[in-house]
Amino acid sequence: MLVYGDLQSGNCLKVKLLLSFLNIQHDWQHINILNKETQTSEFLSLNPNGKIPTVVFDDGQVLCESNAILSYFAEGTPYLPTDRYQKAKVYEWLFFEQYSHEPYIAVARFIQKYQGMPEHRLEEYQSLQSGGHKALKIMEKQLSQSAFLVGNSISIADIALYAYTHVAHEGGFDLTGYPNIERWIDAIASMEGYVGMS
Template sequence: MKIYGDHQSGNCYKIQLLTSLLNIPYEWIEINIKNRETQTESFLQLNPNGKIPILVLDDGRVISESNAILHFLAEGSHLLPNDPFLKAMVLQWQFFEQYSHEPYIAVARFIQHYLSIPEERRLEYESKQLGGHKALKVLEFQLQKSPFLVGDYFTIADISLFAYTHVAHQGGFDLTSYPNIRRWINRIQTMDSFQPMKAD
């Protein structure tokens, strides 16, 4: 199977981390979003939404949206619970990531890390800080109660939130005042088969 992605994207990194932890082989196809490679005719044939990552299976079927790809690849593994309530909790955190976390932390990181905060986006960048810290406080509260987001066991919910949280400083978010988040990040980074995000 093939994974199309940008190695600096947190959404793409989620898939790289999962495949490393589960030892799933794949072919990586690097897509440069700054060069608008997601808007080419050939890419839009694979994903009309023009976003990465996408997973192309051996038979040509395509899955887009990072969290959907995580669910597909983790099915039947220890990273996705069988219990209906726990599986719902995984989804709950992944919806939180997409609606309350990623729009602030990931966007602020994009503006700072990819674009170096151009003046025309400075106000937007600054406006993301409040929402980002609100999301971090929710994570901190949960991780004060349990080592992982869905209790005692590491799941794809943790992968979803780890991707952008562990590089939140690249979007201007200081994690010093979030000790439980920092311990959680360390817990994940010291796992067997952990794969770090590639540097530029």
């Protein structure tokens, strides 16, 4: 199995983390987005959307979109509950991550870390802060009530939201005001099989 990704990307880190936690063997193919390596005709034949992560299975089948990939590998493991409601709560957080978290925190991080805060994006950067803090407050509230986002054991909801939350400071978000998020980050980072951004 071949996984195309970049471990500086939170969306790719999600997949790498779950595969590592589950000890699933795979070959990791580093792709540099900034060098437009996702826009080659070869890559676009695998993923017409030109994005990573992208998984190519041994039989040639291809799976894209980080949270779809997480759901595929988590099925039948402790990382995705079997209870219908609990499973739906996991998916609720996965959708939250893509629509209410990533568009603010990941984009602000990209502007600050990778683009060096260009003047033409400063207003956009500032506008992302309130949305990012709103998402963090929602997470903080839930994590004040349970050890993880869905109950007291880790699920792919946590992996999905960990990816960009643990580097939120790289987008200007100070996490010191979110003690439960900080506790949660430490708990995930201390798990056996943990891999970080590299």
